[in-house]
Amino acid sequence: MSAASTSDAPDYRDTVFLPQTDFPMRAGLPQREPEWLDRWERIGIYDRLRERAEGRRPFILHDGPPYANGHLHIGHALNKTIKDIIVRSHQMMGCDARYVPGWDCHGLPIEWKIEEKYRKAGKDKDAVDVVEFRQECRRFADDWVSIQRDEFKRLGVTGKWDDPYLTMDFHAESVIAAEFMKLLMNGTLYQGSKPVMWSPVEKTALAEAEVEYHDHTSHTIWVRFRVVQAADEVFTKTPTDVVIWTTTPWTIPQNRAVAFGPEITYGLYEIIGRPEDAKADIGDRLILADALAESVLAQAKLSGEDCVRRLCDVSHEDLAAMVMAHPLRGVEGAQGEWDYDVPMLPGDHVTDDAGTGFVHTAPSHGDDDYQLGLKFKLPMTYNVEPDGSYRADLPLFGGETIVAPDGKDGPANVSVIKQLAWAGKLLAKGKIKHSYPHSWRSKAPLIYRNTPQWFAAIDEKLEDGMGEYGDTIRSRALTSIDKLVKWWPQTGRNRIHAMVESRPDWVLSRQRAWGVPLTCFVRKGARPTDPDFLLRDSRVNDRIIEAFEAEGADVWYHDGFKARVLDGIVDPDAYEQVMDVLDVWFDSGSTHAFVLRDRKDGASDGIADVYLEGTDQHRGWFQSSLLQASATKGRAPYRNVVTHGFTLDEKGMKMSKSLGNTVVPAEIIKQYGADILRLWVAQADYTADQRIGKEILKGTADSYRRLRNTLRFMLGALAGFDEAERLDPAQMPELEQWVLHRLAQLDHTVRSGYEQFDFQGVFQVLFQFCTVDLSAFYFDIRKDTLYCDAPDSERRRAARTVLDIVYHRLVTWLAPILPFTMEDVWLSRHPSEDDSVHLHDFPLTPADWLNEPLATKWDHVRRARRVVTAALEVKRSDKTIGASLEAAPVVHVEDGDMLEALKSVNFADICIVSDLSLSGDPIPNEAFRMTEAPGLGVVFELAEGQKCQRCWKILPDVGTHDHPGVCARCDEVLSHG
Structure with a gap:
């Protein structure tokens, strides 16, 4: 009997138990999310969770503080969402998951904003009282904390928003000072004069984490240093020059040596012919690394056998015995400034990968140069001022800038090149585009500059009773990395280990106004190497801490403060007050002390379960926290470090306002809602760089x-x-x-x-x-x-x-x-008026629900169902049927275990057909098959009977019951309804 319908049957729609819910299909998240935020705040979810969680195992994710200086970008949204997922999930897994948000409030980014404001108003920062300036920085930071707090909350981030930590809070400033004074007392603090990354535009030293690298076009020069003394007269009887190559011509006036490579072979080359535009004469002799001679001579337009011939080897013994004249010796107007000898010194840092095989050495303007200078006691020079200009009384170049106030190249490089040319010492010149350090704030090029700075010695042996993991900052940090911390992903361990293993001492001082001052005093007239140079007295330290706690770090700049803390202990007139401020990374690196250690909602041992930030923080906050805590706590302040990547546009390009490819969280939330942004975070592998855009x-x-x-x-x-x-x-x-x-x-x-x-x-x-x-x-x-x-x-x-x-x-x-x-x-x-899903834990799931034999059986069922469904889809596509309930297929199964499995269940219901037959007979040729499911075949048949007007199955018994047009099951339901 073919399928038929009974058009005269009653309408049974009201007897079917269709889903009923007021839950809307359209989420309306942008409009509704603020209502939930207000609700959570009204019922005080975060504090209620703390009350309910009393006695649970604490779980603390310590917040890496963002700067309070602008609206949130997509990287902030990624970062805070990941943190929130971690905190919420651990709370719902049975922990007391506390989250105290925080902000970095000191430092150059905020100070720079105030200076920009002053510059626009034609106001001189240096003419403003330092306390007044600091208070303006404080107000600026406070305003942005309020703005960013609302923006973070709008993302759905839960936390102690009514009591965050701020590095500019009085207690925080007192603790930062106290942590610094631990370095003062344990002997790791010292003042040294060495080259550091310096921003002429911002007039301050920068930490490695404040430096970013961009392409920059630099002048490049090949310079001749005349040999004036040698063991073999072959190098002095006929004028001979050693050739150096540099991309920083402005450093030539500070040259104090030339370095050669002990593993490099050198030769003496004679000019035997010259083109008209070459800057060399026939008979000139040049010493060059053999591997680089051809490229150097090409730059000097002296290529070819008819121009140059190699005379002989130059041994390392020959080089070590040489003394040269500074290339500006005897220049008119130099006033004898450069009339000194320049030694030739061996240097392991010299290679023959590029250049000439010789390295011009200015100990005041490069780390390799400085290290060589220390080893051979070369004199330091102080020719460059804080604004990146030569000192005013420097002959020939006085007052000229290396980097101008607008961040562009000053005239210094060109002036030096011209003087070298007039002196006949310029063999060749050119330009090179290369990766060069820039300030992450002003975007201006940086220079290495020798200045007196305060350092933390990371290899100094500490006698502080905390030597379980090492007796130096470096050894404690490396032990923590390898034994005390888990890194997610593990590549983070390799990255930070390499950085800490090779890093120099920590430059702590900044020549700025907005920050926590270096709270120390130095004896007048004493040298940094004198044992009584620094005042080390716990009574003085206690007075400083007490004053900062009550009045904040501004008190350091009040008239009479030195006398206030030194009177009765030492003679105030015998000491000078240090006015530099601490590297802002020391501030954020100290947060473990005033957040994890000091707050009631902190950690009893002062150690966080998780630190989480972007990959750049291996050289930033992860490292500064590690070094600071290793110095003052003896180990890392965290147990787990989770790292996420950066955010890119849909094409994988870095976001930039100039490219117009930035994605603003507020705009996404306005269009889609915060949950869509959070879902983007959850769907992506955050350990790699993330792409985001309209299509994504x-x-x-x-x-x-x-x-x-x-x-x-x-x-x-x-x-x-x-x-x-x-x-x-x-x-x-x-x-x-x-x-x-x-x-x-x-x-x-x-x-x-x-x-x-x-x-x-x-x-x-x-x-x-x-x-x-x-x-x-x-x-x-x-x-x-x-x-x-x-x-x-x-x-x-x-x-x-x-x-x-x-x-x-x-x-x-x-x-x-x-x-x-x-x-x-x-x-x-x-x-409910006061309930929330976020007040509940993940339900406990009984382990005895696991049933592997049942799962194996239902794997058979699901695989067979897929074949039946695919077979029916073919018939639906060719219009043989309109719905699967019109079918009654025959399913052929070759595998005995599968056939038994299918027979033990109502396979027709599972396949959503009105009837179904199972057969172990061979699969007919006309049967539908799928290559991924061998041993299964489906022969299509139409269901026989009439269509039940209630459940729509086509069955032979429809129309034979009390209720017209229904099957037996539906008739029974209607009879007992």
Whole structure:
């Protein structure tokens, strides 16, 4: 009997239990999220969690402080969202997960903003009282803290927002000073004069973390140093020059030596012919590295055998015995400034990769040069002023700038080149485009400049009783990296280990106004090497700490403060007060002391469970915290360090305002809502660089909609569910037990993923579970049961019980990632004035729900179902059928175990067909097959009977019951309704 319909049957739509929910399909996140934020603040979720969590294991993610100086960018959103997911997930896994947000408030970025304001107003910063200037910096930072706090909260980030930490708080400033004075007392603090990265525009030294590298076009010159003394007269009888190459012509006036490479071979070359434009004469002799001679001579336009011939080898003994004249010796107007000899010295840093094989050495303007100078006691020079100009009384070049106030090249390089040319010492010149250090704030080029600075000696032996992990800052730091800290990803360990292993002493001082001062005093007239140079007295330190605690660091600059803290202990007139401020990285590196150690919501041992920042912080906050704590605490202040990448545009390019490819968090939130931005974070592998843009966000929004569909279906299917309906798992059909098995698997995966900071892994398995296991499989099968079975049927009760179990796990598991949406889903079922999904933990999932034999069996079922579904789709595409319920296929199964598995379940319901036959007979030739499922074949048949007007199955018994147009199952439901 072919399928038919009974058009005269009653309308049974009102008898079907369709999903009922007020949960909207359209999220409306941009409009609704602020309402949830207000609600969370009103019911005080963060503080209530602290009360409820009393006695739990503390879990503390210590916030790396952003600068309070501008609106949030997409990198901030990535960073804070990852942190929030970590905090929320650990709270819901049973910890007392505390999060105190913080801000870096001192330092150059903020001071630079105030200076810009002054410059626009034609105001001179140096003419303003330093305390007044500092207070303006404080007000500026305070304003931006308020703005950024609201922007972070809008992302859904939970934390102690009403009591954050600020490095400019009086207590913080007193602790930073106290931590600094520990270096004073333990002997690691010293004043030295050495070249440091210097910003002429900002007039201060910079830390490595404040330096970024950009392409820069530099002058490059080849300069002749005349040999005036040698062991072999062959080098003096006929004038001979050693040739050096440099990309910093301005350093030539500071030259004090030339270095050669002990592993390099050298030769003496004679000019035997010259083009007209060459800067050399026939008969000139040049000493060059053999590997580089050809390229040097090409630059000097002296290439070819008819121009140059090699006379002989020049041994290392010959070189070591040489003395040269400075190339500016005897220049008119030089006033004898450069009439000194220049020694030739061996240097391991000299290579024959580029240049001439000789390195011009200015100990005041480069680290390699400085180290060579220390070794051979070369004199330091002080020719360059803080603004990047030569000292005014320097002959020939006095007052000329190397880097101009606007960050562009000054005239110094060109002036030096011209003087060398007039002196006949310029062999060749050119320009080179290369990676060059710039200030991360002003974007201006930097120079190496010799200045007196304060350093922390990282290899000085510490006698502080904290030697469990080493007796120097470096050894403690390296031990911490290898033995005390887990790095996520592990490559972070290699990166920071290499940096710490090779780094120089820490430059602590800055020649600025806005920061915590170096709270120390030096004896007048004493030298830095004198044992009584620094005043070391705990009574003085205590007075400083007490004053800072009460009045803040501004008090250091008040008239009479020196006398106030020294009177009665030492003679104030015998000491000078240091007025430099601390490197801002020391501020942020000290936060463990005044946040983790001192706050009630800190850590009892002062050690954070997690530090998390971008990869650049291996040379920034991760390292400064590590070094500072190693010096004052004896070890790293963290147990785990998690690193994320940078944000790029959709093409993988770095974001830049000039390129117009920046993505602003506020704009994403306005269009999509914060949960979409958070979902972008969770879907991506944050350990690598992240791409974001319009198309990527569209894809994220699509994933969100699919997930929301799943949740909405559950809410509708659970309408009216109560505890009386709940069924014990042992009473449930196998399909429901299989879902419970999957939940037990997921519970382990989700918890492990959150514990290991793998949010991408967590979301992927949950998203796949929702879209594949639930929506495309379980929901698809059980819709008939949920809609058409009697309310008290065990199958329907089992399905609704499982949906309730799935609901409570999915909503809590996803809450750390999508806090707004999961709150909406939670309140849709549990409306309350003061409840929240975020006040609940992940439900405990019984381990005995795991059932591997059942899972193996249902793997067979699902594989077979895929073949049947694909076969029916072919018939739907060619219009043979309109819906799967019109089919009654015959499924041929060659594998005996699979056939038994299929026979033990209602495979027709699972395939959503009205009838289905199973056969172990050979697969007919006309059967539908899939290469990925050998041994399975499907022969299509139409279902026989009439269409039930209530459940739409086509069955032979339709029309034979009391209620017209329905099947036996539906007739029974209607009879007992």
